[in-house]
Amino acid sequence: MRQFKKVILLVSILFAAIISTSCGKSQDAQWNSGDHDISTALSFDHSMDLKYATEFSIDYYDDGYILISISDGSRFLLNTEKKEVPEDLDSEIVVLDGTAQNIYLVASATMDMFHSIDALDHITLSGTKAENWYIEDAKAAMEDGRIQYAGKYNAPDYERILAENCGLAVESTMILHSPDVKEKLESFGIPVLVDHSSYESHPLGRTEWVKLYGALTGKEEAADAAFEEQEVRYQQLGDVEQTGKSVVFFYITSNETVVVRKPNDYVAKMIELAGGTYLFQDLGGEENASSSVNMQMEEFYTKAKDADYLVYNSTIEKAVVSMDELLTKSELLQDFKAVRDGNVWCTTQNVYQESMSTGRMIEEFHTMLTSEDTKENESKYMYQLQ
Numbered sequence: 001m002r003q004f005k006k007v008i009l010l011v012s013i014l015f016a017a018i019i020s021t022s023c024g025k026s027q028d029a030q031w032n033s034g035d036h037d038i039s040t041a042l043s044f045d046h047s048m049d050l051k052y053a054t055e056f057s058i059d060y061y062d063d064g065y066i067l068i069s070i071s072d073g074s075r076f077l078l079n080t081e082k083k084e085v086p087e088d089l090d091s092e093i094v095v096l097d098g099t100a101q102n103i104y105l106v107a108s109a110t111m112d113m114f115h116s117i118d119a120l121d122h123i124t125l126s127g128t129k130a131e132n133w134y135i136e137d138a139k140a141a142m143e144d145g146r147i148q149y150a151g152k153y154n155a156p157d158y159e160r161i162l163a164e165n166c167g168l169a170v171e172s173t174m175i176l177h178s179p180d181v182k183e184k185l186e187s188f189g190i191p192v193l194v195d196h197s198s199y200e201s202h203p204l205g206r207t208e209w210v211k212l213y214g215a216l217t218g219k220e221e222a223a224d225a226a227f228e229e230q231e232v233r234y235q236q237l238g239d240v241e242q243t244g245k246s247v248v249f250f251y252i253t254s255n256e257t258v259v260v261r262k263p264n265d266y267v268a269k270m271i272e273l274a275g276g277t278y279l280f281q282d283l284g285g286e287e288n289a290s291s292s293v294n295m296q297m298e299e300f301y302t303k304a305k306d307a308d309y310l311v312y313n314s315t316i317e318k319a320v321v322s323m324d325e326l327l328t329k330s331e332l333l334q335d336f337k338a339v340r341d342g343n344v345w346c347t348t349q350n351v352y353q354e355s356m357s358t359g360r361m362i363e364e365f366h367t368m369l370t371s372e373d374t375k376e377n378e379s380k381y382m383y384q385l386q
Helices: 002-032 108-116 136-143 158-163 173-177 179-187 203-207 210-217 220-235 266-273 297-304 323-327 331-335 337-341 358-370
Strands: 044-047 056-061 065-070 075-079 093-097 103-105 123-126 168-171 192-194 246-252 257-261 292-296 309-312 344-347 382-384
Touching: 056 210, 065 192, 065 210, 103 108, 108 123, 108 136, 108 210, 108 220, 123 136, 158 179, 168 173, 173 179, 173 192, 179 192, 203 220, 203 266, 203 358, 210 220, 220 358, 246 266, 246 297, 257 297, 266 358, 292 297, 297 331, 309 337, 309 358, 323 331, 323 337, 323 344, 331 337, 358 382
Parallel strands: 075 093, 103 123, 103 168, 168 192, 246 309, 309 344
Antiparallel strands: 044 056, 056 065, 065 075, 246 257, 257 292, 344 382
């Protein structure tokens, strides 16, 4: 009997493994298959050439149809010429007639993408208040009423959204914490596109999402130009030599929890491209989950006290203006090598919103790591704590 139970247990484990593996392959196949046959009435022409982005794809069909596919499995068909929708089109594909209009933009990092291609007029509603925008044209558009505040991602103003005839909601992955909101928007007939640009491991992959919004607004050429500008800026750095300097990118919450980026995150990649070594290379976690990890201060101290550089992320919490202010967050910080050496920097609060400045951000990381006199260098996104 005992032997029989062992056999049953082994079979169960094997079966579970097979199911798990097949589910994983099925999901990957759905995203990576390259199957363009979405309707017998639509003839596939070509796919958009993407250099770095891996979290979306764009396929072009005859008669002006454009298929946008995102790594979460969602698909959107732009019916740019407003023709009759094929009857055999998969019911899960969301059809948008014409370009996206009256957008409710909640994913704040995408505003700079729309701005860079002169497409702010496609946005009618914002999930960020005017005073919280660091993109001046977006702030001005809200102040003069061209864009209205319609509530945060988890508390939208449904009445206003419906009154403005919203044609699309662009959400960040924060909406995954409030699935009921997404479902309610969709129940009103409002398509919801979840931006996954923050999941891109390469920083230029994140920037390349501008091409998706270029397709949505009919501004593909402007999007290509905006992306190329950042790519060229990055390429001008040339073959950056590795400095061997270790860097930590972090912030501290009010309860002294330290939040650091995962090694596969685009910020960690920017540090590496700039010639640095991101210190937390051994952090685990699912690749397409949160881009950060929480740890207690004691653990952070043990792992990061010998780091050559500390970069404090001010985009979440209040900006730190001096070394003394940083040290008030934890007494342990005064024993860090970077603090003793004066190699502590802080980001400006516009870093996250200005997603179309990737090239310059990499340049500034490089300057931090290589310049002997940092005071002589003009930085837009980072400053050294004194």
